[in-house]
Amino acid sequence: MIDPGHSRLSIVRQCELASISRSSFYRQPAAESEQTLRLMRLIDEQFLETPWYGSRQMARHLRRNGWCIGRHRVRRLMTRMGLAPIYQHPKTSEPHPRHKIYPYLLRHLTIDRPDHVWCADVTYIPMRRGFLYLVAIMDWASRKVLAWRLSNTMDAEFCVAALEEAIGRFGKPGIFNTDQGSQFTSFAFTNTLRDADIRISMDGRGRWMDNVFIERLWRSLKYECIFLSAFETGSEARAGIGRWIGYYNADRPHSAFDGRTPDEVYAIEKPAVKLAA
Numbered sequence: 001m002i003d004p005g006h007s008r009l010s011i012v013r014q015c016e017l018a019s020i021s022r023s024s025f026y027r028q029p030a031a032e033s034e035q036t037l038r039l040m041r042l043i044d045e046q047f048l049e050t051p052w053y054g055s056r057q058m059a060r061h062l063r064r065n066g067w068c069i070g071r072h073r074v075r076r077l078m079t080r081m082g083l084a085p086i087y088q089h090p091k092t093s094e095p096h097p098r099h100k101i102y103p104y105l106l107r108h109l110t111i112d113r114p115d116h117v118w119c120a121d122v123t124y125i126p127m128r129r130g131f132l133y134l135v136a137i138m139d140w141a142s143r144k145v146l147a148w149r150l151s152n153t154m155d156a157e158f159c160v161a162a163l164e165e166a167i168g169r170f171g172k173p174g175i176f177n178t179d180q181g182s183q184f185t186s187f188a189f190t191n192t193l194r195d196a197d198i199r200i201s202m203d204g205r206g207r208w209m210d211n212v213f214i215e216r217l218w219r220s221l222k223y224e225c226i227f228l229s230a231f232e233t234g235s236e237a238r239a240g241i242g243r244w245i246g247y248y249n250a251d252r253p254h255s256a257f258d259g260r261t262p263d264e265v266y267a268i269e270k271p272a273v274k275l276a277a
Contacts, residue, residue, distance in 0.1 A: 081124040147165040
């Protein structure tokens with residue numbers, strides 16, 4: 001996305017247009033220690049069980065389990081991992097001051113057909129010697145994962161790439177729902193949606209239930225793949241996650257769909273919508 005050799009735009013201006021800081025462009029991520037990675041994994045596992053835990057409660061939980069750790073370090077790690085408790089709390093993450101926040105459009109909306117609503121979210125992926133961030137684009141009605149990308153930084157570029165792939169392969173939804181993360185409120189991401197004439201919806205702050213289906217996807221992915229694998233490298237993580245998402249879409253039955261898979265629901269119900277149009 002950023003071209004250092006651009007003939008007209010400086011790197012500073014390109015970073016402004018892409019809604020990323022110049023330091024993020026130049027930064028080379030440093031590896032965390034084995035102890036810190038283990039701690040991050042424990043925080044992530046516990047947060048899946050108790051998503052209302054803030055840094056104070058998480059630090060107490062860790063101390064009860066033998067970790068000598070303070071609240072401030074837990075808060076720093078939770079912020080880096082993108083974990084925020086579900087209750088309302090004061091000013092733990094401010095929206096980007098130049099980014100527009102869009103209203104939540106899904107309240108009382110019946111979503112019963114593919115491509116009516118898509119959603120997206122970013123989660124932290126622990127590995128044996130580091131960590132990555134994963135974004136997924138999901139069809140709300142069928143739960144099918146339409147596209148995904150891994151990145152070692154929390155910028156907007158990998159989210160835009162996943163969005164463009166999903167639109168290129170599957171067309172476009174009527175509404176696209178995300179949280180208020182800076183990746184999704186960035187000019188690059190919202191402009192891609194506007195250019196495709198897609199309505200933009202954003203969760204209320206601290207309301208993870210507004211995007212509940214993709215939160216359930218993260219839980220399944222981590223317990224059925226990530227925590228069992230301890231990937232060594234980014235390429236291993238990419239291959240392993242790709243296999244699991246292929247299984248999730250094509251072979252993993254959902255009780256909400258009477259045992260059908262996301263691929264089956266998406267393929268069976270989408271043509272009926274087209275014929276009725």
